[in-house]
Amino acid sequence: MKDVNIREEAGKLNAQLVEWRRHLHAHPELGFDTVETAAFVVERLGEMGVTEIRTGVAKNGVAAVIRGDLPGKVLGMRADMDALPVREETGLPFASTVDGRMHACGHDAHTAMLLGAARLLTAHRDKLKGAVKLIFQPSEETGSGAPAMIADGVLENPKVDAFIGLHTGNFWTGVDAGEIGYSNGPLMAAADMFTITVTGKGGHGATPHRTIDPIAIGCQIYTTLQTIVSREISPLAPAVLTIGTFQSGSAGNIVPPDCVMKGTLRALTAETRKELQDRIRGIVEGVASAMRGSASVEFHYGPPPTTNAPEMTAKLLRAAGAVVGPEHVREVDEPTMGGEDMAFFLEKAPGVFFFHPSTFGGGRDYPHHHPKFDLNEDVLWTGTGTMAQFALTWQDD
Ligand SMILES: [Zn+2]
Ligand SMILES: [Zn+2]
CATH class of the missing domain: 3.40.630.10 (Zn peptidases)
Known part of the structure; x- marks a missing residue:
């Protein structure tokens, strides 16, 4: 040249x-x-x-x-x-x-x-x-x-x-x-989005025992998800799990029927990315079922x-x-x-x-x-x- x-x-x-x-x-x-x-x-x-x-x-x-x-x-x-x-x-x-x-x-x-x-x-x-x-x-x-x-x-x-x-x-x-x-x-990182839908059983705010409260389940799911990065992923493997929206309910005296959270996850390797996805699914389904409700997670896969x-x-x-x-x-x-x-x-x-x-x-x-x-x-x-x-x-x- x-x-x-x-x-x-x-x-x-x-x-x-x-x-x-x-x-x-x-x-x-x-x-x-x-x-x-x-x-x-x-x-x-x-x-x-x-x-x-x-x-x-x-x-x-x-x-x-x-x-x-x-x-x-x-x-x-x-x-x-x-x-x-x-x-x-x-x-x-x-x-x-x-x-x-x-x-x-x-x-x-x-x-x-x-x-x-x-x-x-x-x-x-x-x-x-x-x-x-x-x-x-x-x-x-x-x-x-x-x-x-x-x-x-x-x-x-x-x-x-x-x-x-x-x-x-x-x-x-x-x-x-x-x-x-x-x-x-x-x-740069893998970047996936996800949507968690928690299904409970709605009812009167004064009779919570007759409902299955999706907000209570959602809060437990949110908290437990934080332990994936802090307690499960290697501290030497960069990972991010962010919940950016948490939506439910319409009035202070109503237990709503469901709750929806949206978030994103980031990882620098395919292995960490898969681990994050697997554990989100496990926690979402496990916590909801332990609290008598049900929940599912849908991933919207972004770039690797x-x-x-x-x-x-x-x-x-x-x-x-x-x-x-x-x-x-x-x-x-x-x-x-x-x-x-x-x-x-x-x-x-x-x-x-x-x-x-x-x-x-x-x-x-x-x-x-x-x-x-x-x-x-x-x-x-x-x-x-x-x-x-x-x-x-x-x-x-
Ligand atoms: Zn940009
Ligand atoms: Zn750009």
């Missing part, structure tokens, strides 16, 4: 990346309804001379192929495109033009950075082995966009052999803007843990080092218990998902999904550069 300087080319592209990101930021779309965003992507790709474009993948996803002049394998390069139902409060000149919707997770930047990588790669088809398949994905925030695209055949024709993707923002610590963060183990293939991580270190300098490629301090549906792609082929820190520092950084979330646009080029450099070099050995 002596005669191609991606670091320099990506740097020169930053103003363009900012322009694209601001346009997308001003026009956020939710879930699978990324109609305008997909159209914007297709238009930009067309300008770059990309002709092999499939639209309408899982409703509004886009898959585009850039073929290199040299023989080789196919790299799937993924960016998510969806925003969130958040009312923006940044006051930025390019703030959301749609009330109640905001790019509060940085997916606008992901889309812009992948377009930038496409721009660089179309200029270097003569150096590109095999092909890249650009995957612009809707509905990451629901955790359902990636599996929907897979079900719609995005990994076929041509078949994808490996993956790369990134998340920008301030999720992880240990790396600063301008650097690239990686993890040798899991980077996001775990990188070691050989792909090694290739990422090399590519990122060429762009930001090896001393600026750092392992993140610890994984996050947030979920990421990129994990569904990484189940299908080896790949690497990396962290692109776009922090401001100095107290200016708000959490992801916050109405004031923003990101440092000066470093967009490092994400674009790392992706493009990876695509040009991952088959070198």
Whole structure:
């Protein structure tokens, strides 16, 4: 790759990346309804001379192929495109033009950075082995966009052999803007939701002995569930079990017939994830039955843990080092218990998902999904550069 300087080319592209990101930021779309965003992507790709474009993948996803002049394998390069139902409060000149919707997770930047990588790669088809398949994905925030695209055949024709993707923002610590963060183990957690329904027997509040009180059962279930993480899962295995809603009843003198709780669980390994699920089911059913009622739990399975293939991580270190300098490629301090549906792609082929820190520092950084979330646009080029450099070099050995 002596005669191609991606670091320099990506740097020169930053103003363009900012322009694209601001346009997308001003026009956020939710879930699978990324109609305008997909159209914007297709238009930009067309300008770059990309002709092999499939639209309408899982409703509004886009898959585009850039073929290199040299023989080789196919790299799937993924960016998510969806925003969130958040009312923006940044006051930025390019703030959301749609009330109640905001790019509060940085997916606008992901889309812009992948377009930038496409721009660089179309200029270097003569150096590109095999092909890249650009995957612009809707509905990451629901955790359902990636599996929907897979079900719609995005990994076929041509078949994808490996993956790369990134998340920008301030999720992880240990790396600063301008650097690239990686993890040798899991980077993000499995994230499942669940609904517990407790069924008792309603009646008069003055005659509890003639009822089966679902609130009393629900409280015992809630309390006992807390012992899964504290008393059953290994203290060396990160796990989260949160009950976020607890609903029952209609009046102070009525024992209601049922009670519903909703929660989420997070784990960094498949084993811990299964253990959590099994024990939730056991406690829910056991406690309810011990108290004369019944209860069931329904799981809504989200993404598995996001775990990188070691050989792909090694290739990422090399590519990122060429762009930001090896001393600026750092392992993140610890994984996050947030979920990421990129994990569904990484189940299908080896790949690497990396962290692109776009922090401001100095107290200016708000959490992801916050109405004031923003990101440092000066470093967009490092994400674009790392992706493009990876695509040009991952088959070198
Ligand atoms: Zn998010
Ligand atoms: Zn996100």
